[in-house]
Amino acid sequence: MSQSYLVVVKADCPTCQLVLPVLETLAGRGDVTLLTQDDPAFPAVPGVEYDGSLERSFDLGIEIVPALLAFDGGIETGRCEGWERSAWQGLVGDSALGADLPALRPGCASLSVTPPHGERLRAQRLASRRITLGVEEDVQEALFDRGWTDGLPVVPPTPERVARMLEGTTRDPREVLGEVPPNLVPVTVEKVAVNAVLAGCKPEYLPVVVATVEAALLPPFCMHGLLATTYFSGPMVVVCGPIARALGMNSKGNALGQGNRANATIGRALQLVIRNVGGGRPQGVDRATLGNPGKYTFCFAEDDDPQWQNLNEDAGLARNANSVTLFAADGVQGIVDQKARTPEPLCRSFAEALKVVSHPKMVQAADAFLVISPEHARVFHDAGWSKAQVLAALRADLTRPGTELIRGAGGMEEGLPPALAKRSFEKFREGGLRLVRAGGEAGMFSAVIGGWGASGTIGSSPVTHEIRL
């Protein structure tokens, strides 16, 4: 095989100037190519190649100059970035190379990674179609006109912004995450990044957005049916783990409300992926009769409660893992109980509020999340109740005789077939009721978030998916 070498330099680098004698020596060997980034006249030796577009440096992944790369038959076998005499001597097999120079001298940043070139070069490699808007077009209006928004203004996804967004993940922009319903269109990490820009995400949110899209595409979540249903529901995202704190997500006061960028834009990005990549639009395949405001965005972080198992542990992950949990959710229904100081009466209050999910007489249909605030959690903690104990008490309180649930009972036609009158029923299917901790320090208020009437194998199950950084 044939050995060859490449040296990448720039004139605006003291170390590259320092190693000029080395460059002159190497230029005379015949097996060394010199590539210069900023000045075709540097170094002043014959045969220097000029990388004015910086594309060769970018493709080679050069981060520091001077860089010496060794190849065998065209395949890279070694490199040294910056001047390290012994390494350079070893790579080219010349123990006298640069003998008069210092042993070590750090280099400078390669032009191919410095602003604005690095961003431009990364953007050039992206695959998505570029759309040039007219000189007289208002950018925001143009994005509305193309149907790319959820009804609110979006951040224009310029190639540079998308390239910056992709810096938030180590994953290949070309990686396909799955097929997005309803049109079953393959979605790449890059397309998620474009929509994350639209949604207003920061690059560091991207791993969470990618995990959220992956979770939505898991078969048990049944995103196709969730989108198409006439019911109210849409995906709710709960982020659990250290990443929620790192991103500054809100798990405390107003956790289910507005005002936090990460909460707002991560949930929105998922909806925009479904809309733009999958083609799921209201009054199109989205057949919701009424929908709910959470279909703009519905995302919050789970509060870290050391006394209770968190959503990671519920899913069999390590407590300190990073995960997203997705749930086919309706809106928020508040529960007030300012009198309970012991667990049993508080569970009774919760149970009465949970009974009305979908309809007071519907059982074994919708799932629900119960969001427990700090002041209500304190009641359980003071009594030493675990999450499992609370769930067990709720299940008991939510078991009702068929006579109360059949058609006609309570003067309501909605209900179970009369033949089931002699049985009793739990409100929720096995695993259909989930507890999560969130909320501000003050207020004996918790929240029921009811779910889609089609749960479990018929429709959607909550899914927890680990976030890959």
Place this chain on the structure above:
Amino acid sequence: MTSSFVVMDPTGESSPAARAPLALPMSVQGKVVALLDISKPRGDVFLNRVEEKLKAAGATVRRYSKPTFTRPAPTALRQQIADECDLVLEALAD
């Protein structure tokens, strides 16, 4: 704005292949018609009535059902219907 502005397409950049619907049959006489129940409550009530009408018009009726209305029909079921029948009627929603 004084210069053009470039944005990246957030869509899947795919458009479904245009497929022309088949010509409607002039008669169902002698045809095998599939009735696909999507498994919504009371869909069977509607399909029973449709079956009566189709049989009276001289069609052979075969009944099929999806495991759940929330997901697309499994590929094997679609292939079975295509293999065994000339026409298919699907009862959507309730």
